[in-house]
Amino acid sequence: MARNGLPTATTRTTGSAGGGVGESVPRPDGRLKVTGEFAYSSDLWHEDMLWGRTLRSPVAHAEILALDTTRALAVPGVHAVLTHEDLPTAVRHYGLEIPDTPVLARDRVRHHGEPLALVAADHPETARRAADLIEIVHRELPLVTDESSALAPDAPLLHPGRTDPHAAHVPHPNVVHRQPVRRGDVAAARRRADVIVRGEYVFGMQDQAFLGPESGLAVPAEDGGVDLHVATQWLHADRRQIAPVLGLPEELVRMTLAGVGGAFGGREDLSMQIHASLLALRTGRPVKMVYDRAESFFGHVHRHPARLRYEHGATREGRLTHVSARIVLDGGAYASSSPAVVGNAASLAVGPYVVDHVDVEALALYTNNPPCGAMRGFGAVQACFAYEAQMDRLAAELGLHPVELRRRNAMSEGSTLPTGQRVDSPAPVAELLRRVRERPLPPARQWETSEGVDVRQLPGGPSNSTHGEGVVRGVGYAVGFKNVGYSEGFDDHSTARVRLEATGGEPVATVHTAMAEVGQGGVTVHTQIARTELGVSRVILAPADTRVGSAGSTSASRQTYVTGGAVRNACALVRERVLELGRRRFGAAEPAWLSEELLLADGKVVTAGGEVLAGLGDVLGGEAVEVERAWRHRPTEPFDPHTGQGNGHVQYAFAAHRAVVEVDTELGLVKVVELACAQDVGKAVNPLSVTGQVQGGTAQGLGIAVMEEIVVDPATARVRNPSFTDYLIPTLLDTPPIPVDLLELADPHAPYGLRGAGEAPTLSSTPAIVAAIRDATGLALRRVPVRPEHIAPG
Amino acid sequence: MEFLRPADWEEALAAKAAHPGAVPLAGGTDVMVELNLGLRRPERLLDLSRVRELHEWETAAGSVRLGASVPYATIMERLGHLLPGLALASRTVASPQIRNRAGVGGNLGTASPAGDAHPALLAAGAEVEAASVRGTRRIPVEAFYTGVKRNALAPDELIRAVHLPVADGPQQYAKVGTRNAMVIAVCAFGLALHPATRTVRTGIGSAAPTPVRADAAEEFLAGVLEEGRHWDTGRPLASSAAAEFAALCAAACDPIDDVRSTARYRRHAVGVLARRTLAWAWEAHRARPDAFEGAV
């Protein structure tokens, strides 16, 4: 079905002209990216630079008795070898929420791949050889690998003597954080239920698998500080954690965002930032560090694997009576963002449905497994897989179409969440489901062509494992919702500096933020907002760095909302000042300056009626108007630690999927034929870009549905597949057409009415695919990824 | 590390004789992975890319002499009519980029049970041409695999070519992986009908310590075809015979549980692939124009 180059996605534009909000403006960094000139963090080079290398623990849990670096130091070309002993200050731990992660392990390692020592050398091979020569003397300790070993009365404690804010309320020191959500009377509601379904679900450990490896360049400065060029999601949070370890005031840690090759949550925590800085300050030379793919699997946190136990009750009419759930997330050895992931899992546990009687408990464990933290969807993904499976089972019990059961229980604007929070913006759950359901189905048996069987359209693809034998089609639906922005009372803000000046008589806007562009297109959006707000065509983006205030994290679907909001706000302030300047300059001579409502459009000051008063160049003259201002979304509240009640979230994103799959039922191989998505984005600030976000998120949900999983050996807690040979992400032959239907129901509280968009599609894609596989096979399939042997064990 | 760059085959053999520990490097798609990730640090690399003969093939006396470095892309695109089973296997090798570099010599040298070419080589009845300064010998491929990632080469030997009979009947190849492209085989199966000798040969990949043939299955099927005069008549195969063949192929496996799959699944999947590939091959055999003129 070649469509001769026309984008397949449904897009809508508002008709505003000139590259502003609502248009599919091309990326400002696009040309550099297609010519190979865009400088990613692994592309950096500096005269005299050294290469850094990390030695990592070969075992998951051990007491470190000694690290002998003598032989490593003797290798010609080695300039430094650092261990815990060499750290310059008493601050030797870092962490996003809880500083529990050692910069370099001292006397104990808690997970496979934990950093032990650093080497700087003149060539990566020299550094690698030297690191291999460091002798580790260790004694292995008993492992904590799951809930039962973590919560046993005599369990080894991962972090004895905890003093973090969650320590006081957790039931066991190996629980990082626990959040109940209780509403109504579940026991009474259960008695009213005509149908009850119970199930336990398992969600495997997913990796962000961004393609650009952890990397960067640290350059020691003459003032004793360090200039750090890295790929990260939040410059200022990095700096807050880095500076104390280096013993430097924050202003001497100057950070600049290098090109980021994808993130998806995996760059929220630090990786090589402190290590490269330590080596640079020690050697007095610039130090470059680039992880290889194997090290990358140890260099960042993963999506929490989870066990989820659910009970859903409903009346014969298909109304939910109650939901109870227990969600156990494996946080691994260090806290990372586990507490916030728990908050999301708990508060979003029942999905986008109206349920008056709820009893939910979510918790994260400390174990000796790899640390887990942020990944696209952040706690909402695991829950969505489970509650949507439950909804399908209820529908089957009640003899209802899965979409019909969901429609009858769908939340909408005005609904109350189990946390007691009222939904005060559009919540088109039923409409999204209707849209994906009503799409025509892709034709059957597309593999039958005039030239015979096209195996590429069959499960197994070119591997030629079927010519249609055993192949059964299935269709599945799912819907999910995700909070946008940081929740639970966090002071979630961003900062923008906007400057307007005339260059050669032409007005030019410069936008400077510390927002991490990780591929999402935030930079494009900033140019669009500046054009719309300031009526200029030329917009320059200053590099993201720490010379401007914090932009917060490129996480939680928040940047278009929050940094976009900050840019819009700063533009509005600039506009006011420019108009003020004009009034001062021209108001006396031309009364319209004082009497009319004035706008900036097409590089001019115009009245609301369209009369041109002056060119911006004339208004500005030689002056530049510049504003830097922080901007916040409306505040949220923490959840009550016992009941989970509270207005914890600021906004929600909604997406629904319909998956069509073909399953080789004898071999258990799956071909996803189509993965249609409908999503409400509030306002498509850049339709092409937001459609790309929806498709990309959808594909990551496909990955965990049928192939992706970090496999940890339960006997050793060692990762068995740290490579792209055995950690498989979808290829072009695995990923089907992803038609996208965008709704734009404005959220009145958000800039331009927009909704954060990046994460929601990652939620519902996975359960829709698994529902379709269940439809084709009749199997229960309670675990993702679904592997061939789960469908056809033999 | 020393990088040896022989200009021709004689120089290559001399270098290998002088440095038996030198690691041959051709397409590089196995060796370079180990070098890049620090898993291997040989004293010497023996780069064979300038040895012209390794990139060539010739056909004589009903047999193809396939240079060890002829890339899979070439086998797929240009040798499908002579070596259909190997061409099908070639299409499943990794990615187009890898297929432009990698050749059969690499699969044989590495001798991983998961090498994609092995089942096709076994089914076709290939022989490996190994050479050293001492001379040249031909090793039947089933004797070439001696253990997990071990082969019959002497330390001073290099793989010059593989000899495969030109297909005298339909050949099939099928692989199972957990992704639809660029995937290491969970298991693979090759099958070739040899009407000229009234035999059927098989090859199983990734389901035993080495690539193996399903001898009992081959014998069983040869018997069924003979007794039922299938070769003469082109009659369809009874489903019970196909099922028994599949069961015997599954029984020929000696698989393990690993990060890619389970032993049980591998055995099962080999059976399914055996049944399917036999059906496709036999159908193709029956459908040959003028094959069974006058047959009952």
Add this chain to the structure above:
Amino acid sequence: MHVALTVNGRPLRAEDVWEGESLLYVLRERLGLPGSKNACEQGECGSCTVRLDGAPVCACLVAAGQAEGSEVVTVEGLADGEELAPVQRAFLDAGAVQCGFCTPGLLVAADALLRRRPAPADEDIREALAGNLCRCTGYETIMDAVRLAAARRSEGA
């Protein structure tokens, strides 16, 4: 050792090359051409795809010494001066670039595909580019881009 080769039409020479280095390392770290990317260095992602004597290959799996005397085309060599190649323009217009780390390899592979097959069917595109992983786009816009480049090439012809 040293390695002399032609990259994007220019004869270049790298000195002091360690024998275990790959062509990718030499391009990126010794010849000032970091456009080819280092996402996996095991031939599984295609982000280092270059044309080596005409054929798209993973530069990470070519030993530096093997590239001696060869002709290499990298992403930096696709454009004709300031004029972007059709695949480059199409990737921009179709929104096929997000983080962009897979883009250089995909562009070289897509360009090679269209040189061989000017009007590929969708499944041909999928098979030809299955060796290039993208984690951002879900591939839809990449399909759009290759279709668009093919359509423009045929219009231009």
